Amino acid sequence: MHARQVSTSAPSRTGENRVFPGLFACSSGSVVIIWVLMASTVGATGPRPHRPRVARGSTSRWTPAPTCGAYDGRVRGSLGTERVESWQRSRPWLADGLLAVALGVLLIPSGVGVLASAPWPLPARAALIAGLVALHILVVFRRVRPRATFVAGSAVLAAFVCIPDATGPQVTQTYGAPVPVVLLPSSIIFCVLLYSVAAHRGSTDSYRALAVAAVGGLLVVVRLWNAEAAAQLPLSMGLWRAMLIPVVAAFVVVPWQLGRLRQVRARYLEAMADRALADERRRIAGELHDVVSHSLAVMVSQAEGARMLADRKPGVVVPALDRIATTGQEAMHGMRALLDTLDPDARDRAPQPTPADLDALLDRARRAGLDIHWDGIDSTATDADIPAAPGLVAYRVVQESVTNVLKHAGPQTSVTVVVRREPAELVVEVADDGGPILDVTPGRGLLGMRERVEAVGGRLTYGRHTFRRPHQGGDVSGFAVRAHIPTGGVAS
Structure with missing residues (x-):
């Protein structure tokens, strides 16, 4: 009888040591994937752009300011990165929907398995599973409603922290110990929502989200300080506690910092685009002034002189009017040449x-x-x-x-x-x-x-x-x- 008990418990223990670390491996792999996805939206900023200098032999007033598209493309990096980001911006629902599906396929099965096998009442298990699925659905709306999705995700994660560990024969037989629900892989969706509110909302909402995440991280540390699940890892309890605080802090700080970096970069690009547009407007205004002002001054002077001499010397009026007409035609040619400089196809044909x-x-x-x-x-x-x-x-x-x-x-x-x-x-x-x-x-x-x-x-x-x-x-x-x-x- 005793030998039979030993023989049945030994395989179970082997399974415990094999399956429960797999749960953490799934979580770690998901974290890497999510952070790579978030970092890819930040992009390579490259060197800080500088004001272009005039090339020797150029005929322009100064080197024309780059257009918003050209500048943006240069700062963002490769054309491929620009196309991906453009596709994401034009189809946020579709892009985030695909991300939600990918994360759901990767993370939901293990979480549903734990919750479904816990010995809780059926309504409680159904509510927790619904919350788990809702957490993934929030990813679809993370950019169009970043603040609302973060608030909802925080509420779901708070429930995961507060409820007791998932226990029961099936959970214990599979994982070897009660499982804290907050350790389910789907909890890292909170990192995506935190990143989104930091990237797409203002500084006030961003820092509020950081404060909420910091409080939540503290609660997670308290909740997991003496977790029985740590015994299933090849770590001592002292090492588990020593690693717990920096790991939880990384889950809070890294997504938030990546989101802030994306927002700062977006504002920087917008400011540079506005500056390029303002420089181009100043250049055009200067060219208009140079081309038109001189001709108008000559025409006004000729017209005033002709008016003063019209009674005393009528013979000078006609030549003065001829000169006014000639000057006006020259101004028109100058205006046409200026307009040609704004046309890339005609720029080389416009004589200076x-x-x-x-x-x-x-x-x-x-x-x-x-x-x-x-x-x-x-x-x-x-x-x-x-x-x-x-x-x-x-x-x-x-x-x-x-x-x-x-x-x-x-x-x-x-x-x-x-x-x-x-x-x-x-x-x-x-x-x-x-x-x-x-x-x-x-x-x-x-x-x-x-x-x-x-x-x-x-x-x-x-x-x-x-x-x-x-x-x-x-x-x-x-x-x-x-x-x-x-x-x-x-x-x-």
């Missing part, structure tokens, strides 16, 4: 002005009434020797400076324009004798000039200037602009 076009620009200013002193580029180099980007910046500086003279000093103002080619830079000087300047607060034009010059590594200065004009009875006040624009040469 060069220092060789300064003669025509200053000739229009002379016809508007300015007294222009200009002897051409002070250099033996040809226009072809000037790189495109510095040449465009020099043209825009002269254009904006002359436009400012027309707007603020008016016609009949003397303007001296100097463009000097030096070994390593272009020096542009535009000075007028339009009288003292009361307010030198920079407007869009001066700020745009400075941005252009600094974008290619140069520097711009401007302010009041005094001219020595002995034939006019002494010094004459005015305004001067000076730009040093690198050309990529070697200074002697």
Whole structure:
């Protein structure tokens, strides 16, 4: 009789040592899978992006800001990762539904087996099994309702912590000891819900969820401190207790930290996209100002002059109107060229002005009434020797400076324009004798000039200037602009 009892108990003990650690192995494998899934949504952030610099020879104002899609794709990493994340964002219900099904297939059978074999009343067992299944269903709504799913998941897990261990002959024969329900593999769904609320809700909800999880983790430690299930593991009770606190803390901190990392990354990408959009808007606004402002100033000056001379010298009205029409047509061409730069297919076809076009620009200013002193580029180099980007910046500086003279000093103002080619830079000087300047607060034009010059590594200065004009009875006040624009040469 005694031998029969020994023979029947020995296989059972062997099964206990084999099956119960398998329950923990299933839980550990599920933890790894869930953490990999959560970490994959964070993605590789890569190096911190920097503001692009202007390439030598570029004809744009500065290197165009990347579009949101291009920037986002570069930061996210590979095209494959971007496609996966895009698919997940466009189909959150389907993606999370597949995740819920996968976790359910992996985790639910062992949990249902424990709960169904416990010697509790049938309604209690049915309620616990329903709670277990509901915990998995919450995964489907983890992104669309992160706070609600976390609250519901916390309630289910609290019930798992508070109820007694699952006991009974079948449980003891299978697992070798009473099983704490909180140790069922499905409990790690709580990590997914904690990650989701940290990733998709604001800081307030995120920290509240962390506090709830910390309290829950403390209750789990207290609940498992003297768990009989620990005897089935190849660990001493002292080692079990020493490992319990850091393991439970990891189950709380790691998912929450991964969620916060994802949220910070998403906000960073959104801020960078907004910055790229703002930079592009500023670039377009600057180009519109440069293209239209000069032509409008010339047209207004011509129209006012024609109106004043209409009665005394009718013969000058028609030529003035012709010049207004010509200037308007040139402005239209400039606008069309600007619109072409916004079209990737037409960008290469849009010609950009060069220092060789300064003669025509200053000739229009002379016809508007300015007294222009200009002897051409002070250099033996040809226009072809000037790189495109510095040449465009020099043209825009002269254009904006002359436009400012027309707007603020008016016609009949003397303007001296100097463009000097030096070994390593272009020096542009535009000075007028339009009288003292009361307010030198920079407007869009001066700020745009400075941005252009600094974008290619140069520097711009401007302010009041005094001219020595002995034939006019002494010094004459005015305004001067000076730009040093690198050309990529070697200074002697």
